[in-house]
Amino acid sequence: MKETSAASKTPIPVRIQKIRRDTTKVRLIVFGILAGMLIVCSIFSKYLCPYDPYLQDLSIAKAPPGPGHLFGTDRYGRDMLSRVIIGSRTSIFSTLLLVAIITVTGTAIGVICGWHGKKLDTVLMRISDIFLAFPGLVFALAVAGVLGGGLHNAIIALAAISWPKYARIARSQTLAQKETVYLQAAVLSGSSTVKIIFRHLIPNIIGPILVTSMLDIGTMMMELAGLSFLGLGAKPPMAEWGSMMSDSRSMMATLPWITFAPGFAIFLSVMIFNLLGDTIRDYADPRMRGR
């Protein structure tokens, strides 16, 4: 019933709906596989490196890209390809960890606010307003400044400013679902509140939240790299894309490949995760679903 009313607002011909759904499925599979490959690569990065990424060999320092070293070597003679590959573990993994943290905390707080209401809701939402009111990266800079540099602190800083968005979405979704008849029916079936929240509420509100977190993977990767670039995230010699770029920026004119390699890695992964996020959003649109 809901579907027909939604469809009648902006009618999409059935045939076009079907074609769009088919291409969406293909895109979902393609980008899903690409993103999966990135993640798998980052997990097994240790075994994929052709050279030891931390081994310094001044005899081959500053070598341009060539058959031996595909992305060239840096000023200490470390193989850039290996460093980019090993850097994926820090960059991709910390990004995924960060996104997971903000998704779970934000959703939990939003659901509690929406479900419980009253004073608790007001207090938590005002707190989230405070975080939302700060310009994101500036606040992260301040937090990272106070807590000191380092990857952990960068993650904490970004998590602190990013959860309110999820809390907002989860809260409004919870409020929309709270009065629905099927939740009342679940109450009458004798399910406890916890059971109702986990079995019925969360599965019904998680769609838009997951889409947001998929789209955020790209953004967060950029921001983490940004903080690392500013020296507030991962510290050299730890291989991380942002700090690698920062490290090499003074030599950009003479050794452009040192900047190019991590830059390209960031560009590629951000693009893949953003496209995957877009696709999931299309797929989650109820009008696109086969109903």
Added chain:
Amino acid sequence: MEPVLRVEQLTKIYRKGSFGKTHSEVTAVRDLSFCLMRGECLGLIGESGSGKSTAAKLITLLTDATEGRILLDGEDITGWRGKKLRQAYRKMQMVFQSPADSFDPRRTLGDGIGESLLNSGTRRAQAKEEIKKLLVMCGLSEEFAEKYPHEVSGGQCQRAAIARAIAIRPEVLICDEATSALDVTVQKEIIALLNRLRWEQGANLSILFICHDIALVQQFCDRVIVMYHGQIVEQGTPDEVIRDPKDEYTQRLINSIL
């Protein structure tokens, strides 16, 4: 005969306001008192907005009453919460107006029907068998257990909702406009199903049948209560009320239909 459900002076006032101030008040139900006897089918009629659904929500404790008491099986269940309330729901179930909305869109009908069974301690395998039996009992085939609410028609969905409501053999079944969202032929089928259940269960099933269609109540109910602006204005057997309505509002209600 003894009452299985007894409602005493129920009042519900909806207050709207902020910062502790009340800006507006709606008295949805005022001083509602009645008894539902064992095995009886009691009709509750009234135009839309007269507080019928609110009454149903109050009785099932989905919202708290501003005042009044609810006695189920002689026990005062007013204000019960948590585990105790869940125990009370084993005796009292409800069928909602819009069948498709009353099932979780992401779960199968079978899941919905089985939920109360599992919550009351039935084993999973046994619940599965029970779900099939219930579906057949309500005029559906066993395959409906695997279907999603959007895959079935309104009538089929309402049958499943009835199966869910009777799964744990409640003593009281509240039907809030259970047939209003359905077209006339399907309405007849659902009434026939409810009639069959009443006949099979005898004194073990009492129904509070909320409806705005006086003709339907006449066919189906033993007794009828007429509500207007949250208050009872008339009660009696359907024939009495329809033939010789004492209250002016009831007269208008009947005249508008017949």
